[in-house]
Amino acid sequence: MKTRIKELRQKNRITQEELALAVGVTRQTITSIEGEKYTASLILAYKVARYFNMTIEEIFDFSEVEEVWNE
Structure with a gap:
């Protein structure tokens, strides 16, 4: 699934590690x-x-899921 996470992290100057700690994952x-x-x-x-x-x-692209749903 496509996301804007990398874009948003870079825009806000947040590392993967910082985001991971904030949301409770690795x-x-x-x-x-x-x-x-x-x-x-x-x-x-x-x-x-x-x-x-x-x-x-706004962050996750659900277009692929919607395509399957509409089949």
Whole structure:
């Protein structure tokens, strides 16, 4: 799943480690999400969105899910 996490981190000058500590996961988890190798759980997506003061939909791209849903 595509996300804006890397973009938002860089814009706010936040390291993967800092974000990981803030949302309660490892740096490797953030790396995997940014690399589209892992999809965040709903709880983690919520924590990330809250961290950046945004909605989940503003950070995570659900277009692929919507395509499957509409088939």
